[in-house]
Each structure stands twice: as C-alpha cells, then as structure tokens.
Amino acid sequence: MTRPETPAEVFDALGKDYEAAFPNQPGQHAVLDWLVSRLAGRAKVLDLGSGTGRPVAETVAAAGHDVTGCDVSANMVEIARAQVPAARFELADLRTVSYPAGSWDVVMTFFSLMQMTRAEVDAVLDRIPAWLAPGGYVVLGTVPADVSEVDFVFLGHPIRSSSYPAEVFVKRFEAAGLEIVYWEQVDYVSAHSDVRPEVQLYLVARKPE
Numbered sequence: 001m002t003r004p005e006t007p008a009e010v011f012d013a014l015g016k017d018y019e020a021a022f023p024n025q026p027g028q029h030a031v032l033d034w035l036v037s038r039l040a041g042r043a044k045v046l047d048l049g050s051g052t053g054r055p056v057a058e059t060v061a062a063a064g065h066d067v068t069g070c071d072v073s074a075n076m077v078e079i080a081r082a083q084v085p086a087a088r089f090e091l092a093d094l095r096t097v098s099y100p101a102g103s104w105d106v107v108m109t110f111f112s113l114m115q116m117t118r119a120e121v122d123a124v125l126d127r128i129p130a131w132l133a134p135g136g137y138v139v140l141g142t143v144p145a146d147v148s149e150v151d152f153v154f155l156g157h158p159i160r161s162s163s164y165p166a167e168v169f170v171k172r173f174e175a176a177g178l179e180i181v182y183w184e185q186v187d188y189v190s191a192h193s194d195v196r197p198e199v200q201l202y203l204v205a206r207k208p209e
C-alpha cells in the first residue's frame, strides 16, 4: 500500500493545478459574497489553509479587509503571495498555530481540515471560537461525510482523509456558544475528469456581541 502523502507534499506538487481542478465553486462564491456584505470597516480576517489565495483571500482583500492566510505548503504560499499582493501569507501548520483571544473578526477554513484525523479537526475547531472578537464569524467550507482516516486518491496523490456529517459541525459550533447564521449544501461538479462530483457544505457561525 502506498504511503499517504502529507498536505505539504500534495499541495507543493499540485500548486496551480488545484485551482484549475476546482474552478467556479458557486457555493464558495455565495458564502464569500454573503460574508463581505456583512463586514464593516477593515475587518481582520484569517484564512486557514489559504491555498493559491484565489478566490478566497483575493475576494475578501478586494472588499477592503485585512487578510492573513496560512498554509503548510511552501509552494501554495509562494503562489498566493504572487497572485494576491493585497493579502499576507504565512507558511504554518493550522494544527499548531495559536493567536491571542479576540484577535480576528473572521476565521475561515475552506477545504483545509480534510487531510487530518478527526482528533486534529476537533482540536482546531475547539480553538477557533476563542480567537474571534465579539460578533466575529467562523466560516467553514468542507465536504461533509461520516469518514475517519479513509485512504483515497486525490488528483493523483494518495491521501488519508477525515470529515463529519453536516450536523456534527453544526452541533460543535453551537456547543461552543456560536450561532449558526448561514448554512448551505451544494452539489459541485468540476469539469476536470479527475474530480468526482461532491456535496459541499458551507457554514457560518457567529460569536455573540
């Protein structure tokens, strides 16, 4: 059996090919439009697993917000810095980053919690609410599924993946005292022949004022 590749190995190899394989994700654009229409002033926004910076960091920075991305792939960080000079990107593993309480107006994670164990997903989701300022938002985009450390091939790379059904993410945010303010599940079909049709979940939860 081939060893599963780490996120850094997979995304260092994929680079811009990831963006080409997952173009025009309507659910992602919809939640980003919803978010920027609600942010006032110059919000401080953290994008965990920022990839190529497009479209997430680019959209939020273009709306006038102060965006910091972090990604464990040096190649993705380099591409994002070149593509989105209006945001800042750091090389970091989102499983170990730490921020002061109340330091972000928004924390986003789009499809970056999937190449880890459920215990690691739990630990990241447990830490995010404390980082939010009062009234702040956590934005999650993922593929909901009842799977724990399953092996499959992603764009030619062997990976090990975990996720949860949508209601588990909802209950986890609610248990942390956040209110669900946006919930959408979208069928996504990429034109890329290596990408299977998938259901995408977009959730936004808000910390009380």
Ligand SMILES: C[S@@+](CC[C@H](N)C(=O)[O-])C[C@H]1O[C@@H](n2cnc3c(N)ncnc32)[C@H](O)[C@@H]1O
Residues within 6 Å of the ligand: 007, 008, 011, 018, 048, 049, 050, 051, 052, 054, 055, 056, 070, 071, 072, 073, 076, 092, 093, 094, 095, 109, 110, 111, 112, 113, 115
């Ligand atoms: C599927 S891509 C999504 C990129 C971007 N969020 C988007 O939606 O366009 C997942 C990204 O998360 C990053 N990632 C995965 N695990 C990570 C980790 N433990 N720490 C930081 N970044 C991670 C990958 O390197 C990759 O760039």
